[in-house]
Amino acid sequence: MSLPFINWLKDICEPLGSPLQKEGIPSKAILWKHPVTGTQYYLEASRASEITRQGLALAMVLLKEKGSDYAAEKLSDFFAQRDIFERKRWLKENGFLNTEPKDKDGAAINHVPLAALWPELPFPGRISARLARNSPPAGWLRGEGKPCMRLADFLLLRTGLFYALSADRISPEEWRALRLTSLLEGSDVFAPENELSNLKSIPDTLRSIYETASWLAGYSDEVEIGRELGQLEVDIVEGGAFKIKEYYLETNRISEIRGASVLLDGINRRRYIQMFRELPGLTTESIIYAGGGRLMAVVRAGEGKTVAEEIERLHREVCLTARAVGVSHTATVSELAQKLSDLRGRLVEKMAERRSVLVPAWETTKGAIDLYEKEFHLAAEPHLLPEKTKDVCDSCGIRPAFKQWRYEDESRDLCASCLRKHLVGQDAKKSVFVEEYRQFWQARGENVSLKVAGEIAEIADSNNEIAVIYADGNNFGSLFGRCESLAGLRLLSQFSENAAYTAVFTALKENQALLEGRAVEIIALGGDDIFLLVPARAALPLAVTAGEHFDRLFKNLSTDKTGPTLSLGVVIAGAKTPVRYLFEMAQALLKEAKKRIYKAGKEAREGTLDIAVLASYASYQDHIVSYRQSTLVREDGMRFEPDNRKQNAKAGAVKTILTLRPYTFTEARRFMKAVNLLQAAPASRVPGRSWFYGLRTAAEQYGRQVAELFFRYQYARLSEAQRETLKKFWEIITGATYEPEMFFPSKERGEKRYYCPWLDVVELWNYVGTEGDVR
Numbered sequence: 189m190s191l192p193f194i195n196w197l198k199d200i201c202e203p204l205g206s207p208l209q210k211e212g213i214p215s216k217a218i219l220w221k222h223p224v225t226g227t228q229y230y231l232e233a234s235r236a237s238e239i240t241r242q243g244l245a246l247a248m249v250l251l252k253e254k255g256s257d258y259a260a261e262k263l264s265d266f267f268a269q270r271d272i273f274e275r276k277r278w279l280k281e282n283g284f285l286n287t288e289p290k291d292k293d294g295a296a297i298n299h300v301p302l303a304a305l306w307p308e309l310p311f312p313g314r315i316s317a318r319l320a321r322n323s324p325p326a327g328w329l330r331g332e333g334k335p336c337m338r339l340a341d342f343l344l345l346r347t348g349l350f351y352a353l354s355a356d357r358i359s360p361e362e363w364r365a366l367r368l369t370s371l372l373e374g375s376d377v378f379a380p381e382n383e384l385s386n387l388k389s390i391p392d393t394l395r396s397i398y399e400t401a402s403w404l405a406g407y408s409d410e411v412e413i414g415r416e417l418g419q420l421e422v423d424i425v426e427g428g429a430f431k432i433k434e435y436y437l438e439t440n441r442i443s444e445i446r447g448a449s450v451l452l453d454g455i456n457r458r459r460y461i462q463m464f465r466e467l468p469g470l471t472t473e474s475i476i477y478a479g480g481g482r483l484m485a486v487v488r489a490g491e492g493k494t495v496a497e498e499i500e501r502l503h504r505e506v507c508l509t510a511r512a513v514g515v516s517h518t519a520t521v522s523e524l525a526q527k528l529s530d531l532r533g534r535l536v537e538k539m540a541e542r543r544s545v546l547v548p549a550w551e552t553t554k555g556a557i558d559l560y561e562k563e564f565h566l567a568a569e570p571h572l573l574p575e576k577t578k579d580v581c582d583s584c585g586i587r588p589a590f591k592q593w594r595y596e597d598e599s600r601d602l603c604a605s606c607l608r609k610h611l612v613g614q615d616a617k618k619s620v621f622v623e624e625y626r627q628f629w630q631a632r633g634e635n636v637s638l639k640v641a642g643e644i645a646e647i648a649d650s651n652n653e654i655a656v657i658y659a660d661g662n663n664f665g666s667l668f669g670r671c672e673s674l675a676g677l678r679l680l681s682q683f684s685e686n687a688a689y690t691a692v693f694t695a696l697k698e699n700q701a702l703l704e705g706r707a708v709e710i711i712a713l714g715g716d717d718i719f720l721l722v723p724a725r726a727a728l729p730l731a732v733t734a735g736e737h738f739d740r741l742f743k744n745l746s747t748d749k750t751g752p753t754l755s756l757g758v759v760i761a762g763a764k765t766p767v768r769y770l771f772e773m774a775q776a777l778l779k780e781a782k783k784r785i786y787k788a789g790k791e792a793r794e795g796t797l798d799i800a801v802l803a804s805y806a807s808y809q810d811h812i813v814s815y816r817q818s819t820l821v822r823e824d825g826m827r828f829e830p831d832n833r834k835q836n837a838k839a840g841a842v843k844t845i846l847t848l849r850p851y852t853f854t855e856a857r858r859f860m861k862a863v864n865l866l867q868a869a870p871a872s873r874v875p876g877r878s879w880f881y882g883l884r885t886a887a888e889q890y891g892r893q894v895a896e897l898f899f900r901y902q903y904a905r906l907s908e909a910q911r912e913t914l915k916k917f918w919e920i921i922t923g924a925t926y927e928p929e930m931f932f933p934s935k936e937r938g939e940k941r942y943y944c945p946w947l948d949v950v951e952l953w954n955y956v957g958t959e960g961d962v963r
Contacts, residue, residue, distance in 0.1 A: 191746045193219060196229035199745065200272060200308060201298035203690055204737055207745065218378075220310040223335035223676050224683050225751055226744040229310075233378070236309060240379035243306025246284065247372055251386055260368040264347070264472055267307045267340040267371070270682045270689075273631040275304035288633060299633050307340030309378065313407045337406070337675040343371050345405035345674050348473035352422045352488045353397045353521070355469055366390065367471070370398070404525055405675060418522035423492025426535040427499040427514030428482035429455075430543060433719070435510045436711055437768035438584035442644050444606055445767065447613030449711050451507050453620045456481060456714065459506070459560040463498060466560065470495070476674055477681030480714040483514075484677065486524070492516025500546075505555040509587070509605040513542040528672055553590050553604040557612075566611050576601045583610070621710035628693045636697055641707035647721050648763035649704055651954070655727030656767065658774035659718035659734070659756040662785045662795065667752055683741075685714050691737035691754070692718055695730050702726035702957060721767065724760045728799060729957040731756045732856045735795045739853070753795035755781040760955060761802035773800065776813050781850040798850040801951050819888070820846040820947070844892050844931060844942040848921075860956040862920040863949055866913065867958050873909040877953070883930065883946040892931060892942060899930035921945050 192209035199207045213219070213230040221228050246266075250259035262282070269275045279285040279301060289301050297305070313336075347370040351363065358366065365388040372384055390398045400417050429435070429452060436448045460478040464470045469491050476484040487495055499514030515538035519531050558564045576589040578601040587603035593610065594600075602610065618640040629636045641647050648654050661667075661684065671677045692713055696703075703726050712719035722730055735754045742751030757778030759770045777798040784796045800812060822844040848855060866874050879902065886898040903911065911927075918928035922945075931942040 191228055193228045193230040194745045196231045197235065197297055197305075199227075199229070200305070201300050204694060204740060209746065218310065220312075220336035221334065223337060224680055225742055226335070226746070226749070228746040231309075236378035239302045239305045239309060240376060242302035244376055244379065244384065246279075246303045246306075247375070248385070249284075251368070256368040256386075256388070257364040260364065260371055263368070263371050264344065267344050268472070268475075269307075270686050272300050272304045272308055273628070275307065276300055277627060277631045279304060306375075307338065307343075309339045310336040311339045311342040311374070311406070312336065312377065334407075335676070337673070338679060339375060339377075341675040341678045342405050343375060344473045345476070345678065346401050347371050348471060348475070349404050349422070349486060349674075350398055350401035351471045352474060352486050353401055353420055354394050355488045357394065357397075363471075366394075367473075370401075371473075374402075400521060404521065407673070418520060420521045421489040421518055422521070422524065423487050423489055423495075423516045423518050424524075424531055424535060425485045425487060425492045425495045425499075425514065425516045426483065426532075426539065427496055427512065429503055429510050429512045430481075431511050432481055432712070433771060435507065436719075437771055438586065439606060440644070440766045440768065441583065441610070441613075442641055442709065443613035444583060444609040445613070445711060446616060446619055446709070447609035447611065448507070448510075450612050450616050450620055451609070452481065452510060454561060454564065455502060455506060459502060462560040463495075463502065467494070467498065476678050479681055479685045480717055486674070489518055492518065502559060504552065505559045506557055507605070508552050508555050508608055509548050511543075511546065511548050513539050513546055515539050515542055524674075528674070529669060532669070555608075557608070567615050581606050619710050621713055624689070625693055625696070625710075628689065629697065636700070638696065639703075639705065639707040641709050641721075644709075644721070644767070645763050646707045647709060647723060649706060649723040649725045651724065652763050653724035653760055654763050654765075654770075655722050655724045655758055655760045655955075656770040656774045657718065657720040657722060657727060657731050657734075657756060657758050658771060658778055659731070659738075659754050660778060660782075661717075661738075662753045662755055662782060662792075664752060687738050687741040688713055688718055690741060691734045692720070694737050695733035698733055699726055699729050699957075702729055718754075718756075719771075725955055726957075727758050727760055728856065728860065728952065728955045731758050731797050731799070732853050732860070735797060736853050739795050750793050753785065753792065755785060755795050756797040757781060758797060758799040759802060760800070765802060770802070773802070773812055776811060777850075780813060784850045784852075794853050796850045796852050797856060799952065799955075801955070816847070822846070822892070842940050842942065844944070846887050846944045846947050848943055848945055848948050858920050859945075859948065859952075862917045863953060863956040864958055865917055865920065866949070867953075867956075869913050872907070874913045875906060875910055877950075880946055880950050880953075884950045887930060887944050887947060896930045899928075903928065 216233045217230045369387045464472045496514030496516045503512035581603035582600040583606040589601035590604040706723040709721040738754040757774040759773040781796040781798040
């Protein structure tokens with residue numbers, strides 16, 4: 189039975205929509221399989237032709253406007269944008285979109301100009317071997333079900349590989365014209381009747397190298413090259429920052445956290461690209477991906493060591509103490525085509541070795557902050573004095589103090605790194621993601637914004653509490669490791685980054701009412717890595733919504749099969765609690781959430797999250813996980829004794845767990861709905877909060893049987909209306925229709941366990957998407 193196909197236009201223009209599966213597709217349609225999700229798409233050939241013509245028209249306008257060099261630079265930048273909405277913004281900023289397009293416009297679909305869709309079209313590979321050149325490919329499915337790459341990935345990679353392989357044989361002047369040819373040749377695949385004019389032909393002396401670059405950038409399983417070409421060499425470079433969170437969280441001051449975010453984000457977004465523009469012997473198309481703190485590129489043989497060293501120098505100069513590594517490896521064309529996974533494995537090993545010997549320059553006090561971004565500068569600081577009064581930095585407490593910073597009645601001795609972060613954060617006045625958020629929704633035809641935080645207190649809710657949300661994708665390492673092509677790596681990197689942006693920005697907008705007009709600080713957002721500071725009351729709904737959206741974007745819509753998922757750790761605490769401490773707790777909770785995914789294995793259908801309220805753990809001195817293990821996990825209804833193996837190993841021992849956490853997203857939704865039911869019920873139809881606190885005390889202090897008897901006694905004393913409300917709560921939480929109990933049984937991988945929901949109700953009452961109580 190053939191799998192259903194999805195309308196590509198509807199899905200790409202409404203990424204979180206619900207496109208219908210379709211088995212009866214139009215007779216003249218293009219069919220392909222998405223490399224990341226596996227979704228099978230269809231697109232009418234006439235639409236593909238129309239989109240292509242609009243894209244080619246843009247290219248010709250660029251060429252006629254200022255020549256081939258200008259056109260190549262602009263097209264390269266246009267192709268490199270991460271999605272159709274970023275390209276729509278690019279078109280507007282560059283003067284090609286004066287008004288917001290409407291659905292009825294011939295040059296737009298769902299308010300998206302057709303030219304923005306052009307780079308996202310599938311590239312069918314060596315179609316000349318399959319069908320006539322004078323007609324668009326229709327009714328093909330790449331290699332009988334193999335994934336099909338994007339046009340943009342092919343054109344950019346071919347150009348970068350062509351330069352890497354031929355730079356020694358070509359003059360800079362000649363490259364300017366050939367660069368445009370490489371960026372455009374084959375882009376007319378769905379509108380071959382439109383001739384690409386004024387393009388310089390590839391010289392015969394370079395034709396074989398150009399074809400080799402095309403095959404490498406396209407489908408390496410089709411490579412048929414001679415031995416001589418197969419031995420041509422290039423350098424693969426990989427690198428970027430590591431221990432990034434340590435650099436962010438050396439202090440609890442929002443200006444310094446934000447300054448660190450601004451500096452690292454600028455390296456990822458702009459400085460890497462400018463580095464490839466300025467360094468001799470490089471071109472920006474050589475970048476496979478640059479995001480999430482990592483860079484990968486293929487450059488000409490002999491240049492890799494220089495680029496790797498420059499990655500480290502860039503972080504050292506701009507950030508002073510951010511730790512980064514860069515490594516390179518020389519490979520042949522044959523190895524690049526057939527052994528990409530092995531090559532990447534060698535690079536990973538080299539990075540691990542480099543990290544082990546790299547010592548940060550703790551004493552560094554100077555660095556070129558405008559390296560590869562000349563317009564980046566700091567406003568003059570009149571209160572900065574050369575003297576210092578202490579030996580150690582007042583912010584990080586790690587490095588020697590460098591200068592004294594004064595403002596009004598405040599005075600602090602700061603090391604050079606903390607001072608730089610502070611000044612950059614002050615100068616920026618807002619997170620880099622605040623503007624990204626506004627532009628994200630503006631490209632979708634909506635005007636929304638986030639409030640900017642001056643201090644962490646401005647993020648706190650009415651109870652003066654904040655939350656740290658830290659998220660990470662599941663199995664992404666193996667996902668990248670399984671990529672057998674450069675095009676696959678490039679797409680996966682952009683797809684992951686775009687998923688993080690779309691999931692978080694959409695979740696923030698959908699839960700805007702819960703923010704209570706408070707600020708949000710987005711510290712990191714890229715790849716599958718998400719780090720947020722939000723008002724406490726909005727934390728759980730925000731985390732669940734973002735996770736659901738992330739999972740949806742990776743879902744195979746043809747089979748309804750789950751793809752890569754997201755796990756989150758959420759910690760809620762008072763606004764004065766050090767952010768670094770909260771982040772460390774969030775990391776621990778994230779690991780607990782991930783354990784549930786790993787335990788479920790292939791049966792996992794969605795992501796997970798774990799959440800804790802710090803006030804609930806005020807008395808513990810140990811790690812939160814070990815604290816929970818010692819207080820919330822029992823065997824045979826008795827308190828679990830970590831050091832008493834004999835007692836824990838009793839035959840037939842059954843675990844009792846006094847929490848439902850970690851939750852799957854579905855469970856978290858059910859829990860929030862159930863607690864909302866209790867909150868919304870009139871006082872006469874629901875027990876008071878003290879009733880639930882009594883259940884918590886009984887569950888913590890008594891064995892399972894005694895606690896169950898206590899519950900039944902307390903439940904029997906309730907009015908009929910109150911019992912009816914609790915029945916509805918119980919059914920939502922457990923799916924069971926019988927009377928509520930203290931515990932409910934569940935089997936996980938054949939192991940019988942009892943779970944108690946009542947402690948979660950007490951702890952998370954204020955954080956389920958309603959106003960809760962003011963304390």
